[in-house]
Amino acid sequence: MTVTSGLRARVDGTRLLDTLDRLRQIGALPGGGLSRLAFGEADVRGRELVAGLMREAGMRVRVDPAANLIGGYPGRRPGLGALVLGSHLDTVPGGGAFDGAYGVLAAVEVVRTLNEHRIMLDHPVKVVAFSDEEGTAGARPMFGSRAVAGEVDPAELSTVARDGRTLGALVDAAGGHSSHIGQARWAAGSIAAYLELHVEQGPVLEAEGLRIGVVEGISGRCSVDVTVRGETNHGGTTPMELRKDALVAAARVVLAVSAMAGEQGLVRVATTGACAVRPGTWNVIPGEVRLTVDLRDVSAHALEAAVRRLRSEAAVIAAGSGTSIDVEPRQHVAPAPCDAERRRRIEEVARDLGLSHRTLPSGAGHDAQWMARLAPIGMIFVPSRGGVSHAAGEWTDAADLINGAEVLLGCVLAEGTRE
Secondary structure, three states, X not given: OXXXXXXXXXXOHHHHHHHHHHHHXXXXXXXXXXXXXOOOHHHHHHHHHHHHHHHHOOXXXXXXXXXXXXXXXXXXXXXXXXXXXXXXXXXXXXXXXXXXXXXXXXXXXXXXXXXXXXXXXXXXXXXXXXXXXXXXXXXXXXXXXXXXXXXXXXXXXXXXXXXXXXXXXXXXHOOOOHHHHHHHOOOOOOEEEEEEEEEOOOOHHHHHOOOEEEEEEEOEEEEEEEEEEOXXXXXXXXXXXXXXXXXXHHHHHHHHHHOOXXXXXXXXXXXXXXXXXXXXXOOXXXXXXXXXXXXXXXXXXXXXXXXXXXXXXHHHHHHHHOOEEEEXXXXXXXXXXXXXXXXXXXXXXXXXXXXXXXXXXXOOOOOHHHHOOOOOEEEEEEOOHHHOOOOOOOOOOHHXXXXXXXXHHHHHHHHOOOO
């Protein structure tokens, strides 16, 4: 049958919570939190559990060359691009139960609901558990979604992973076929749209008492190395006016970075997250300081402007402190805006369900940002208690988990008959 606008299926919330609890036991740590490091024993066990759930939901299951776990549910018109739902199952060490895993299991529950109600959409539906989203196997993060987007350099596969094996060997042990990594790329036109449901990993929705976040875009990120060079000297004998203190100059750089964010700033957030002082002795004037700066915004122009300002302010600080300051951008990830039509649809579904909502950016990276290179994307957030994520205290209330799955289902039903 073809879905009609009057049809309203509902997910089985109790079943969704049960599957989340079952997966949470895999990799659970005695002191709280869990570790399912990509391609490790716990990650493989979790993938096996989810593969079984996919089959129970009526999907055909396969593992691609990048070790992405993919479940396929047929559509009435198989020639149309697939509606893809997904996220990841791997965690950071000592991570939480919902980051990534919630999006996968909610997607499985959505397809299971379609199957139980004998709903076949025009579009095929695929659920993907992308491999190594967190980057714990030694490669850049989001390995699986980058492979689908054709953005994996085969040289990455020779990277020595955390246990001494290469990344390629880990991929193969998890069911992939690393020597054919190029075949993981999805062809142009094979995807109609990509939807990802995720916990917010931030405090905004909870602080405002809202149930659903409509993601406007995934922030781009620019990592910048800043090296401040001064003059090492004795801390007790060198007069203050004769010092070329690299750490004092670096402190001014840190303040300049912080001022780049906020209401009057250039970018959404700006962080100096690492500081290495040399020689690092309590009674010696620092001669060199290395900083790592993280700039994030949904606008690529804003990121570029922030780097220019950092260079300009660093030059002023250097001139006033007798130091030299090098500013070197390193890793750059482009912003990924969410499709306006998908955003409107998420808002409409949330409104129909009586769920309060707002638009907000995603500060964290997601597999969706690579899928945006292949198709229009939409992202749905649900609240994270206290904004905690990547930690044992990560938690989202049961009602919010079910609400998010209901919104995802509503979007799938609305999306599934589009051409």
